Every structure is written in structure tokens, then in C-alpha cells.
Amino acid sequence: MNEIKEITPQEVENKLDNNEDIKVIDVREDDEVAQGMIPGARHIKLSDIPQSVDQLPKDESYVMVCRSGRRSMNASEFMKEKGFSNVSNMEGGMLKWDGELVF
Template sequence: MSQIKEITPQQVEEKIKQNEDITVIDVREDEEVAQGMVPNAKHIRLADIPQKVEELPKEQEYVMVCRSGRRSMNAAEFMQGKGFSKVQNMEGGMLKWDGELVF
């Protein structure tokens, strides 16, 4: 069983509205992201996470996002294994997101 905390899309939206210091990372493919992303999200495809993770500050709080929550959970578990302690997965992914989208 995963040790990754899950956060609801509504909680993510609230953190964004409150200007909390979180980084949302969208691990979907380019064509999926073209359909809209969480505001201020950083797009790093799942396949690129192993290379890009070295560029990310470990002390930052991250919320991982994909379409349904499965790929982002894999990314979150990978990051946790690399020493990132503040990584959460957005429950249900973009399928459950009903907030604002950016293109």
C-alpha cells in the first residue's frame, strides 16, 4: 500500500486560491494537457520525471496530477523514493477536477 497522501481536487483548488506555496505537476501526455490544466501547474510528462526530478527542490510541497490519479501516484511514489517528503497525489485526477482550466 502506498504511503502517498491523497488530496481532493477541491483541496487543491482551495490551496491555489489561498496562494499556498504548492507546485502542481501534471504528468499527462502533451495531447492530454492541451485539453486544459490546473492553473499554474507545471507540465512534466511521466516519462520525463526521472530526469526532471533532479531539477526540483526537495523541500517544496508537490501535488501530482494525471487523468485519473494512477500515473500521478506512480510519479509521487518515485519522487518519494528520491527523497521528496512533501508529495501528494490528486485523488481522481483531472476527471474529478471541476475548477478553472488553463490552456
């Protein structure tokens, strides 16, 4: 199994602040997302990932996010298996996110 790279919430925030080309995908449920999302993140529930990955370009850099980092790790592993080469998991999930939120 390919090792999934983990990225800290601070590193994600720095990349977003520096306008680096990363795509943040939030795999939490609707009620969790209603409590706030990382600005610019795209919401695709974990259960919707299998049918949604075909619509995502494989050459982009993705950071997967959930509440604690476990579901997003599952999503990251699934995407790696589907041929996405640049997928990271945000360590600790939204529980560790100190940055701005959008509602």
C-alpha cells in the first residue's frame, strides 16, 4: 500500500495563504460541514467519494479533511488506489484546525 502523506493544519493554512495550488476536499457529513469549513474547500461526503472521483483531475494536489483525520485517510487511500498521485491527509482533521471558517 502506498503511504499517504500527512500534512498539518498549519501547513494547509500556509499553503492556502500563499495561494499554492491545492484542492481541499472535506469528506464530513452535511451537519458537520454546517459548523464551518475551510475557505475554498469542496464538500464531497465520504460516501459520495467513489462516484465523485471520476470528475476530479488526477494531476491536481488534494488535501483530504474530516473531523479527526480517520475518514479523510480512508478517502486518501481510495483516491491513491484510483490513480491520484498527489493526495495528502490533514492530520487531526477539523479538530486541529485553528484557521478561518466559512459557513
